[in-house]
Amino acid sequence: MSILVDGNTKVICQGITGSAGAFHTKGCFDYGTGMVGGVTPGKGGTKDPNGLPIFNTCAQAVDATGASVTMIFVPPPFAADAILEAADAGIKLIVAITEGIQVVDMMRVKQQLMLHNARNTDGGPTRLIGPNCPGIITPGPKGKGCKIGIMPGYIHTPADEAKSNKAVGIISRSGTLTYEAVWQCSERGIGQSTCIGIGGDPVRGMDFVDCLELFLDDSATDGVVLIGEIGGSDEETAARYIKAHAKKPVAAFIAGRTAPPGRRMGHAGAIISGGEGTAEAKIEALRNAGCHVADSPANLGSTMAKALGL
Amino acid sequence: MKIHEYQARDLLAKFGLPVPPGIVVSSGDEAANAFTQLNSPVAVVKAQVHAGGRGKGGGVKLVKSTDEARSVANTILSKPLVTPQTGPEGVPVRKLLVAAGVDIAKEYYLGMAVDRARNCPVLIASSEGGVEIEQVAHDTPDAIIREPIDPAMGLQPFQARKVAYQLGFKGKQISQAVKAMVKLANLFIQTDASLAEINPLVVTPPDADNPDGQILAIDAKISFDDNALFRHDDIKQLADPHEEDPAEIQANKFGLSYVKLDGNIGCLVNGAGLAMATMDLIKLHGAEPANFLDVGGSATEEAVTEAFRIILSDPKVKGILVNIFGGIMKCDIIARAIVSAAKQIGFKVPLVVRLEGTNVQPARQIIKDAQADIPTLSVGTDLTDAAKKITAALAA
Numbered sequence: 001m002s003i004l005v006d007g008n009t010k011v012i013c014q015g016i017t018g019s020a021g022a023f024h025t026k027g028c029f030d031y032g033t034g035m036v037g038g039v040t041p042g043k044g045g046t047k048d049p050n051g052l053p054i055f056n057t058c059a060q061a062v063d064a065t066g067a068s069v070t071m072i073f074v075p076p077p078f079a080a081d082a083i084l085e086a087a088d089a090g091i092k093l094i095v096a097i098t099e100g101i102q103v104v105d106m107m108r109v110k111q112q113l114m115l116h117n118a119r120n121t122d123g124g125p126t127r128l129i130g131p132n133c134p135g136i137i138t139p140g141p142k143g144k145g146c147k148i149g150i151m152p153g154y155i156h157t158p159a160d161e162a163k164s165n166k167a168v169g170i171i172s173r174s175g176t177l178t179y180e181a182v183w184q185c186s187e188r189g190i191g192q193s194t195c196i197g198i199g200g201d202p203v204r205g206m207d208f209v210d211c212l213e214l215f216l217d218d219s220a221t222d223g224v225v226l227i228g229e230i231g232g233s234d235e236e237t238a239a240r241y242i243k244a245h246a247k248k249p250v251a252a253f254i255a256g257r258t259a260p261p262g263r264r265m266g267h268a269g270a271i272i273s274g275g276e277g278t279a280e281a282k283i284e285a286l287r288n289a290g291c292h293v294a295d296s297p298a299n300l301g302s303t304m305a306k307a308l309g310l
Numbered sequence: 311m312k313i314h315e316y317q318a319r320d321l322l323a324k325f326g327l328p329v330p331p332g333i334v335v336s337s338g339d340e341a342a343n344a345f346t347q348l349n350s351p352v353a354v355v356k357a358q359v360h361a362g363g364r365g366k367g368g369g370v371k372l373v374k375s376t377d378e379a380r381s382v383a384n385t386i387l388s389k390p391l392v393t394p395q396t397g398p399e400g401v402p403v404r405k406l407l408v409a410a411g412v413d414i415a416k417e418y419y420l421g422m423a424v425d426r427a428r429n430c431p432v433l434i435a436s437s438e439g440g441v442e443i444e445q446v447a448h449d450t451p452d453a454i455i456r457e458p459i460d461p462a463m464g465l466q467p468f469q470a471r472k473v474a475y476q477l478g479f480k481g482k483q484i485s486q487a488v489k490a491m492v493k494l495a496n497l498f499i500q501t502d503a504s505l506a507e508i509n510p511l512v513v514t515p516p517d518a519d520n521p522d523g524q525i526l527a528i529d530a531k532i533s534f535d536d537n538a539l540f541r542h543d544d545i546k547q548l549a550d551p552h553e554e555d556p557a558e559i560q561a562n563k564f565g566l567s568y569v570k571l572d573g574n575i576g577c578l579v580n581g582a583g584l585a586m587a588t589m590d591l592i593k594l595h596g597a598e599p600a601n602f603l604d605v606g607g608s609a610t611e612e613a614v615t616e617a618f619r620i621i622l623s624d625p626k627v628k629g630i631l632v633n634i635f636g637g638i639m640k641c642d643i644i645a646r647a648i649v650s651a652a653k654q655i656g657f658k659v660p661l662v663v664r665l666e667g668t669n670v671q672p673a674r675q676i677i678k679d680a681q682a683d684i685p686t687l688s689v690g691t692d693l694t695d696a697a698k699k700i701t702a703a704l705a706a
Contacts, residue, residue, distance in 0.1 A: 020608075076537060077540065077541070100537045101537065102502055102535055102537050102538035102541075103424055103502070103504065103535045103537070103538070104431075104461060104499060104502050104535070104538065105538075106429075107424070107429055107430050107431065107461035108461045108462055110429040110430075111429075111430070111460065111461060111462060134637070150607070150637060150638050151637055152636065152637045152667055152668050155667065172583070173583060174581060174582060174583020174584065174586075174587075175581050175583065175607075175637065176579075176580055176581025176583060176584035176635045176637060177581065177583035177584045177587055178583075179635045179637055179667060180584060180587075180635050180666075180693075183635070183666060183667075200582055200583070202424055202426050203424065203426065203429045227583065229582075229583055229586060230586070231426075232426040232427070233426065233427055234426075234427075237427070253587070255583045255584075255586035255587040255590060256586040256589075256590070257590045257593065258571075258586075258589040258590050258592075258593045258598075258599060259586055259589070259602070260569075260571065262395075263569050263602075264569075265569065265582055265585070265586050265602055266567040266581075266582025266585060266586075266602065266604040267582040267583070268535075268536075268537065269426070270582055270583075270586065273505075274443070274444045274447065275444050275447070275448065279590075295594060296590075296591055296594050296693070296694065297584070297587035297588070297590065297591055297693060298591065298692060298693035298694040298697075
């Protein structure tokens with residue numbers, strides 16, 4: 001099992017003809033993801049180099065392909081519109097890779113998605129992952145796995161191929177740090193049920209708690225790796241949720257203990273402001289909630305292994 | 311992006327908020343003229359730098375005559391201003407604001423920010439104005455009012471009224487305060503601000519024209535969402551390049567994200583999270599990082615070479631740790647950039663390279679072949695090994 005995506009998931013790419021969109025559509029296609037088409041206004045009726053049909057609108061794409069998931073590479077000024085278009089077309093999982101979307105636009109998008117989900121109760125809510133994230137992957141060969149985003153597929157270990165017979169879910173605000181965690185787990189024979197990059201922006205879709213809820217319910221997930229960073233209070237909220245609900249071990253790491261306050265550390269959301277969002281406060285909250293917190297990014301895998309009793 | 315106080319005041323005025331008269335000057339003589347022009351018995355001379363805590367550093371002074379305005383202005387302009395936020399070397403002061411003095415009956419705080427937990431803008435208000443809001447939040451959290459705002463609707467008058475009464479405004483102050491709040495919220499949303507603070511917002515003592523006093527914005531701090539600047543040409547022009555680190559500006563040109571820090575181990579990393587984690591790793595092994603540097607996912611060999619140039623331009627750097635987990639970024643691009651940086655700039659300091667991920671095999675070969683020509687180059691087999699090697703090299 002896995003969460004949100006698997007070998008049967010049908011995926012389209014919005015912005016499929018842009019350079020990043022085209023490159024990563026091929027990457028996902030080659031991995032074995034059920035890519036079924038793409039959207040670029042004005043290019044409808046043509047095909048991409050993988051032979052995938054391109055549509056002018058999301059509604060047309062969903063109608064023709066039955067896709068339920070989209071991967072968005074649309075440039076920042078138009079990305080908020082693309083997210084809303086996907087929701088309107090009936091897409092249930094929107095994975096927004098785009099970096100640099102304006103915060104005010106994202107606040108409006110979040111509001112609109114809430115209204116959308118209140119009005120359209122059939123078939124569960126429309127979820128958003130990202131923006132400014134690597135995406136989501138359920139590792140596995142064609143027909144079982146599903147890679148949606150920019151992560152390198154080969155570092156992952158499918159849950160049913162794990163030498164330790166254990167698999168974990170990974171939730172992270174950072175891209176490359178996720179790869180680091182995946183790699184260290186794979187090297188120790190720990191598989192991954194699903195890995196989700198929730199993104200480095202201050203206003204984003206699914207947060208730690210949304211993902212934790214699904215992982216704690218998933219039979220293939222034996223534990224969870226949670227990778228946070230400075231800024232905001234999502235990790236503290238996650239800690240409260242873990243304390244109250246987690247029956248599986250959670251390993252955690254928080255990046256940015258050495259980051260100076262008031263400076264944005266690459267990610268728009270990675271900033272300590274007004275005394276809020278420090279790494280120390282997050283680490284303390286997670287420790288108090290019973291999480292196994294790794295001191296060093298080099299110990300992500302070993303900390304998880306220990307927590308799993310390996 | 312940050313702007314100066316005088317620019318923030320102009321923006322407040324543009325959105326209809328009441329701001330006392332003020333004039334921007336850049337010399338003692340201009341300050342003296344400004345004092346005369348303001349025709350006020352008292353004026354405030356304020357250093358225009360982005361750093362906060364200006365008052366504590368002697369960058370804000372009351373003056374009562376043209377001569378005093380001139381001499382105070384000359385003094386502030388003559389040397390770098392050191393505040394709790396600038397570091398010991400301080401920052402040069404190029405401009406001053408000379409603002410008319412205002413009689414104050416009471417000070418308030420009014421601000422707009424992004425509420426990250428609620429995913430919406432939030433109006434923050436307090437009747438404890440004039441001091442740092444962080445301090446108020448820490449000491450007396452109950453003294454702070456937070457009113458979440460619908461990003462599509464903006465601040466509604468009923469919300470502003472609720473806050474105005476909570477703050478204790480009376481009589482004609484209420485409608486003035488409501489207007490100020492609604493206008494500040496409009497400014498925040500329409501300009502894509504990330505923070506807009508008025509501190510203090512004051513009420514003047516009652517006089518014949520204003521039996522309940524007058525509400526005025528005395529000091530303002532506004533910063534903007536960098537990602538939204540493309541749709542605000544007017545705001546983009548308010549940027550002051552003097553306030554930015556030249557190395558950071560240079561890095562931006564190459565699509566690199568660089569923040570200078572105080573330590574002596576330079577780091578070159580791909581990805582913001584991994585870059586922060588690498589800084590933490592260095593600290594964990596007993597040393598201090600010299601910078602944050604994220605080369606991003608699609609950097610070219612040229613950009614990565616430039617990244618080495620920027621790191622090495624900091625004289626404090628005594629060693630470099632390269633930590634790459636190739637995803638979109640291919641490890642061989644980094645390896646080639648190391649070879650090219652060695653030719654163009656030269657590595658006199660120890661350089662430890664840890665590579666993993668996409669194209670790592672050809673990259674390792676390039677590094678292996680280059681080691682004969684770059685004697686300071688060594689390879690870290692994993693994160694801990696790399697951190698140990700670079701800290702040991704510096705200790706040696």
